[in-house]
Amino acid sequence: MRYMMFVVHDPAAEPYTPELDNIGEWVADTSASGARITGDRLRPPAHAKTVRVRAGKALVSDGPFTEAKEWIAGFDLLDCASDDEAVAIAARHPMARFGSIELRPFWPIDVEEDPRARVARETGE
Template sequence: MQFMMFVVSDPAAEPYIPEQDNIAEWVAGTTASGTRITGDRLRPPAHATTVRVRHGKVLTRDGPFAESKEWIAGFDLLDCASLEQAIAIASRHPMARFGSIELRPFWPLDVEEDPRQREAREAGE
């Protein structure tokens, strides 16, 4: 199973302590084990551009769409045998202490299938 792991800043989390930041060790270990496919940091929300199309016109806005104290600081793509394995890997990431980690399983796109039929099938309807 593939998971997108969002690394999220969280002002309510433990204070950041650089000496406890073991990100290099986490990246090396998960890459060597083959569970981390790729990942990187993201620039702060002030560097974001929001893109929308309304009435056929492309609209852009500097900064994030939502105003929030939390923001996505990075991402990693994981390939794990199960959600439990992904949780174990995410729990060792330093931002699990200094922020939060959100895991989302991939939902493969089949352009030939009606998404409503797929949702109903997966919901067991």
């Protein structure tokens, strides 16, 4: 099963300690095992663009939509056998200590399926 792992900057977390930042080791280990497919850091929210389409017109604004203190600092795409394996991998990431990690399993979409049938199937209606 594939998981998107969001690496989150959280100012309420334990203070960053460079000596405990083992990101190179984490990347090497998870890549060698085949669990990590790809990943990277993301620039801070000040570099973001928020795009919305309203009344057929694209509206672009600088920065994130929300005024949260937490922000997505990076991501990794994982391929794991189970939720337990994904959680164990996430728990070893240094930002689990200095921020937080959000795991989301992929939810594949069949673009050929009728959207009404998909809604009925997923909601039980």
